[in-house]
Amino acid sequence: MxxxxxxxxxxxxxxxxxxxxRLEETSSNTTVSICTTFGNNAFDIRANGVDVLWRPYDSxxxxxxxxxxxxxxxxxxxxxxxxxxxxxxxxxxxxxxDMDIGxxxxxxxxxxxxxxxxxxxxxxxxxxxxxxxxxxxxxxxRAPLWMKQFPFAHVIDMTxxxxxxxxxxxxxxxxxxxxxxxxxxxxxxxxxxSDCPRDEWTVAIxxxxxxILSDAKLPTGDMExxxxxxxxxxxxxxKDQELDHVFxxxxxxxxxxxxMSLWGSHQRVDVEIGRxxxxxxxxxxxxxxxxxxxxxxxxxxxLEPMAGITNSMNLAHRGGYDDLQYIPPGGTxxxxxxxxxxxx
Numbered sequence: 411m412x413x414x415x416x417x418x419x420x421x422x423x424x425x426x427x428x429x430x431x432r433l434e435e436t437s438s439n440t441t442v443s444i445c446t447t448f449g450n451n452a453f454d455i456r457a458n459g460v461d462v463l464w465r466p467y468d469s470x471x472x473x474x475x476x477x478x479x480x481x482x483x484x485x486x487x488x489x490x491x492x493x494x495x496x497x498x499x500x501x502x503x504x505x506x507x508d509m510d511i512g513x514x515x516x517x518x519x520x521x522x523x524x525x526x527x528x529x530x531x532x533x534x535x536x537x538x539x540x541x542x543x544x545x546x547x548x549x550x551x552r553a554p555l556w557m558k559q560f561p562f563a564h565v566i567d568m569t570x571x572x573x574x575x576x577x578x579x580x581x582x583x584x585x586x587x588x589x590x591x592x593x594x595x596x597x598x599x600x601x602x603x604s605d606c607p608r609d610e611w612t613v614a615i616x617x618x619x620x621x622i623l624s625d626a627k628l629p630t631g632d633m634e635x636x637x638x639x640x641x642x643x644x645x646x647x648x649k650d651q652e653l654d655h656v657f658x659x660x661x662x663x664x665x666x667x668x669x670m671s672l673w674g675s676h677q678r679v680d681v682e683i684g685r686x687x688x689x690x691x692x693x694x695x696x697x698x699x700x701x702x703x704x705x706x707x708x709x710x711x712x713l714e715p716m717a718g719i720t721n722s723m724n725l726a727h728r729g730g731y732d733d734l735q736y737i738p739p740g741g742t743x744x745x746x747x748x749x750x751x752x753x754x
Contacts, residue, residue, distance in 0.1 A: 422542035422572070424535050431535065433542040438575035447528035448474045450546050452570055453482035455577060457754035462679060464602040464710035483579070483599040485568070486521045488560045490596030491691065491720040493519040494628050499727035500592040507559050514559060518626065523556050524548070543571040551586055562591040580746040585737040592723050593735040593743055596716035599681070603674040608709040609649035614671040615692060617657035621719055628721050629656055631730035648711070653694040656719050658733070660690060670713040676753040686745035687715040688733050715747040
């Protein structure tokens with residue numbers, strides 16, 4: 411149940427204006443804005459009034475009209491990143507896409523079906539002494555053209571929760587179908603720093619293994635220890651680096667969480683991901699050449715929680731990946747990641 415258009419506490423506040431929900435924590439001066447009609451994207455996070463996220467357009471209307479879902483914190487489902495053919499495999503069967511429908515981005519299918527959807531519905535808004543939060547629901551099974559491409563009936567509940575200066579995003583997926591549902595979702599948040607140039611940014615990757623990619627950015631099935639991928643694997647300076655890498659065997663703390671980090675002179679972003687996010691992607695393209703008008707290449711780094719590696723469903727079918735998750739019939743999958751910004 412949505413608890414009114416706005417709810418307040420001395421420390422926390424949540425308010426809704428049209429299709430935008432704004433979470434606020436006054437003690438840390440942190441705000442989060444979520445657009446429910448654009449993929450349920452938390453498109454704006456500010457710490458002390460400073461942008462933590464990158465997006466290609468300043469105007470939300472331009473972002474929705476031309477942004478293609480890039481920027482902010484896109485949710486990628488029912489598959490994340492690329493597939494190696496216009497089909498996916500599950501339960502020993504091949505499920506070809508109907509490319510004439512036009513809702514699969516091809517010829518290399520990428521980022522699923524939901525990045526720009528306006529079908530999310532708010533089911534709860536809360537502000538109390540400990541948090542401000544909003545929960546939205548997407549009933550995937552009600553969309554015939556989605557079901558045509560991915561015939562597993564399911565419901566997704568997503569909660570954005572602001573507490574103690576950190577945004578926690580919890581995703582819960584219920585499988586309503588009679589067959590096990592393959593789980594290959596992920597998030598693609600775009601982070602930026604403003605205290606120093608990109609060449610001075612540093613990325614830390616809490617992983618032990620990197621997957622070798624083909625020229626098409628697809629895992630070949632081969633892996634290497636992260637020590638072979640980078641001269642200093644614990645902290646990689648972005649100067650002269652262009653990253654689009656897939657990692658697994660994540661380094662976990664006692665609670666099962668793994669952390670990826672980005673920092674500059676004094677600003678820092680940490681992304682902590684739960685144990686059911688089994689993989690991570692780091693994407694940091696080189697900055698555009700002077701005079702370039704490409705809005706999708708800029709000074710940003712994506713630290714991406716993933717349920718599985720890129721092309722996990724198809725690679726698992728061929729015996730090249732053994733960590734694909736399935737949701738049993740009637741079962742649920744749930745996991746969270748947290749974004750914490752400091753020094754802004």
